[in-house]
Amino acid sequence: MEETPKKLVHRRFPLVVRILLFLYVAIIVFFAGLMIGYGILDNPFEVFRLETWEHIINLTEV
Template sequence: MKKETKIVHRRFPMLVRLLLYIYVALMLVVIGLMIGYGILSNPFEVFRIETWQHIRDLMRG
């Protein structure tokens, strides 16, 4: 008796799925940064280099 092997066809290949998860994760991080920083100030200031330099200076003392 011969065993029948079932071929599974995925709608989205694994690479596409992985890239989609990474993209969604990055978007959620950016949105979270904007919401978190938006409580203190203008949410779009989170994209300025000066903001991150100031945060780094605060952390280093």
């Protein structure tokens, strides 16, 4: 019984490129979500200020 040779799969984008693209899109979506969520309360660009995060951390500390 002869084994048939396996066909090589040629992918359009290599696995490493897919992973990097996924991480890039995930980071963009994360920051967009932060801006939308915080933008309901105040200026969306204030989410990038350090003082905002210090205030949020102080509010959540027990």
